[in-house]
Structures are given as structure tokens and as C-alpha cells.
Amino acid sequence: MSGKEIDFKRYIRNIPDWPKKGIMFRDITPLLSDYSIFSAVVDSLCGDYSNDSIDYVAAVEARGFIFGGAVAERLGAGFIPIRKGGKLPWDIEAVTYSLEYGVDKLEIHKDAFAPGSKVLLIDDLIATGGSMLASCELIERLGGQVAGIAFLVELTGLGGREVLKNYSISSLVKY
Amino acid sequence: MSGKEIDFKRYIRNIPDWPKKGIMFRDITPLLSDYSIFSAVVDSLCGDYSNDSIDYVAAVEARGFIFGGAVAERLGAGFIPIRKGGKLPWDIEAVTYSLEYGVDKLEIHKDAFAPGSKVLLIDDLIATGGSMLASCELIERLGGQVAGIAFLVELTGLGGREVLKNYSISSLVKY
Numbered sequence: 001m002s003g004k005e006i007d008f009k010r011y012i013r014n015i016p017d018w019p020k021k022g023i024m025f026r027d028i029t030p031l032l033s034d035y036s037i038f039s040a041v042v043d044s045l046c047g048d049y050s051n052d053s054i055d056y057v058a059a060v061e062a063r064g065f066i067f068g069g070a071v072a073e074r075l076g077a078g079f080i081p082i083r084k085g086g087k088l089p090w091d092i093e094a095v096t097y098s099l100e101y102g103v104d105k106l107e108i109h110k111d112a113f114a115p116g117s118k119v120l121l122i123d124d125l126i127a128t129g130g131s132m133l134a135s136c137e138l139i140e141r142l143g144g145q146v147a148g149i150a151f152l153v154e155l156t157g158l159g160g161r162e163v164l165k166n167y168s169i170s171s172l173v174k175y
Numbered sequence: 176m177s178g179k180e181i182d183f184k185r186y187i188r189n190i191p192d193w194p195k196k197g198i199m200f201r202d203i204t205p206l207l208s209d210y211s212i213f214s215a216v217v218d219s220l221c222g223d224y225s226n227d228s229i230d231y232v233a234a235v236e237a238r239g240f241i242f243g244g245a246v247a248e249r250l251g252a253g254f255i256p257i258r259k260g261g262k263l264p265w266d267i268e269a270v271t272y273s274l275e276y277g278v279d280k281l282e283i284h285k286d287a288f289a290p291g292s293k294v295l296l297i298d299d300l301i302a303t304g305g306s307m308l309a310s311c312e313l314i315e316r317l318g319g320q321v322a323g324i325a326f327l328v329e330l331t332g333l334g335g336r337e338v339l340k341n342y343s344i345s346s347l348v349k350y
Contacts, residue, residue, distance in 0.1 A: 065238070073245040
């Protein structure tokens with residue numbers, strides 16, 4: 001079964017008022033635990049990319065790692081972890097970005113890849129696009145080229161696609 | 176190249192005094208970023224397991240997710256995330272376990288799998304074995320059977336193997 005024939009929303013659980021009142025949380029754990037669906041998502045995230053068109057797959061912890069590792073494997077690409085502040089042990093490049101309340105920090109190892117490398121970014125969900133924009137900045141500061149960005153879930157209406165308008169974006173499910 | 180022919184240690188960076196003085200940190204990011212090595216690790220973590228012998232792969236965030244998702248994909252199994260406290264949005268089963276200072280909590284969704292399911296646990300590293308023992312307890316509380324546990328790195332001399340003596344354990348690299 002190819003991803004185009006599957007209604008992935010059937011495998012995403014809607015949880016009202018989590019993590020706080022007024023938020024409808026999209027829980028992907030039922031999708032992950034169904035092998036054929038998980039596999040179809042990984043396929044679909046790979047899209048038309050190949051190991052000719054990208055050198056690395058990068059993803060942000062923690063849920064991004066689940067898909068990022070599998071997509072890297074499938075595409076024959078290396079995997080680059082982007083982590084929250086203070087987790088990476090070597091020389092890092094860091095970007096601070098705004099959250100609804102306060103700020104957060106993402107980091108990448110400075111020697112993660114050679115300048116000129118083509119990097120596909122993967123995440124489970126795009127909302128405001130803040131963490132993904134920060135991730136793109138990290139890739140570019142190291143001289144990398146953002147070959148594309150693929151999300152499983154897109155929450156439209158929060159401005160994420162506009163924030164990332166300079167990049168080639170795809171998403172498999174929209175709310 | 177099969178995993179048996181590769182000296183994975185060559186792709187693991189040793190970082191003294193991180194995260195604190197006296198600790199030699201084993202940094203796997205060089206291994207992740209080299210596709211052929213990452214792929215060989217995923218192969219080796221699969222070991223002799225097949226989609227006949229396991230139903231699910233489970234892993235603990237965050238580094239465990241990188242390998243867990245890829246191993247699940249490779250074996251044709253569903254993926255079950257085990258998370259730190261407060262991250263999972265549905266009904267959870269929780270286990271608290273001791274750290275060097277204080278305690279930590281791991282959680283799994285109560286409906287993660289049907290009782291009787293065979294689960295392969297994956298993590299990047301075993302030290303004292305505390306978080307993996309807690310993970311096994313979560314699987315068993317839900318009526319699952321721990322089919323095996325596969326680590327990339329084993330820090331011997333910290334008692335982890337003894338703590339997990341009731342389970343079938345493998346590791347690819349020992350320090």
C-alpha cells in the first residue's frame with residue numbers, strides 16, 4: 001500500500017486539552033505501532049528524494065528522531081541529530097528561538113557535515129515553524145544546503161509554512 | 176560490509192570529562208553520520224530477530240529513537256516509544272527508577288500493544304542498566320514479553336548486564 005492511498009489521520013489520535021486546555025494534541029503513537037502504516041509514512045517522507053539528491057537527513061529530538069533515523073536508512077544517507085541545549089558533547093553551533101512563553105535552544109555539532117552538503121530535514125509536526133526555522137539556520141551556518149523539509153503532520157493556520165517559505169516543504173497530513 | 180567486519184569503535188568519539196569531570200563520554204554522532212556504518216549498526220542490532228520472532232520494537236528517548244525507528248522499519252515491526260515523565264498524552268503506565276542523584280521516570284501508553292506481544296528493546300548504550308530495567312518492567316506490566324535487548328555500546332564494569340540478567344542481551348561495542 002503506498003502512502004497516497006492511506007488516510008494517515010485514521011491512525012492519529014486526537015486528544016483534547018493536552019498538554020493544556022484548548023489544545024488539540026495529535027497523538028501519533030497509534031500510527032507508529034502499526035508497522036504497515038509507519039513504513040508507509042517513512043516511504044512518503046522520503047518523497048522523491050534519493051541518495052543522489054541528499055547527503056544527510058537531520059532531525060530534532062525526540063519524535064523527529066523516530067522518523068529521521070528510518071528515513072536516513074531508507075535513503076542511504078547519514079543521520080545528523082539536532083538537539084536541545086546542553087545535550088551534544090562536542091563543539092556546537094547553537095540557535096535560540098522564541099516559544100509562546102520564553103525561549104528554547106537547538107544545537108548541532110560543528111563538524112556534523114562538510115560545507116556544501118545537501119540536508120533533508122524531517123520532523124513529525126509543524127506548528128509555528130519556529131524550531132524548524134532554527135534547524136535550517138543551524139544547517140546553513142555550517143555551510144549546508146537545506147534540500148527540503150518533510151513533516152508528517154502540518155497544523156495549518158499557525159503560520160509555519162509562511163515562516164519556512166524559502167524552503168521546499170511537504171507534509172502528509174493537514175489539520 | 177557486514178557489522179561483524181567493522182570496528183565500530185573507530186566511529187565513536189571519546190570525549191573526556193563530559194558531561195562532568197571523570198566521565199569518558201562515548202559520542203556516537205560520527206557513526207550516525209556515516210551512512211554505511213549507521214546502516215551496519217542497524218543491521219547488527221536486528222541480529223537474528225525477524226518479524227516472526229518479534230511484534231514490536233521499543234526504545235527510550237532520545238538517542239534510542241534514532242536506532243529504534245530504523246530497526247522497527249528493517250524488521251517489519253511497529254515502533255513503541257518509551258518516554259520521560261509527562262510527555263505521553265494518553266493513559267500511561269509509569270516506572271520510577273534511581274539515578275546516581277535522585278530519580279527519573281519512564282512512561283509507556285497503556286494501550287501500546289496487546290498482551291502477549293513480543294517486544295525487542297533497543298538503546299544506544301547500557302551503563303548501570305537502570306533505565307532499561309525500568310523499560311522491561313513497563314513492557315511486562317502491559318503483559319508483553321521482552322524478546323531481547325540490543326545495545327550499540329556497553330559500558331562494562333557498571334553492573335548493567337547483571338541488572339538485566341533475566342533477559343537476552345546483546346551489544347555491539349564494549350568499553
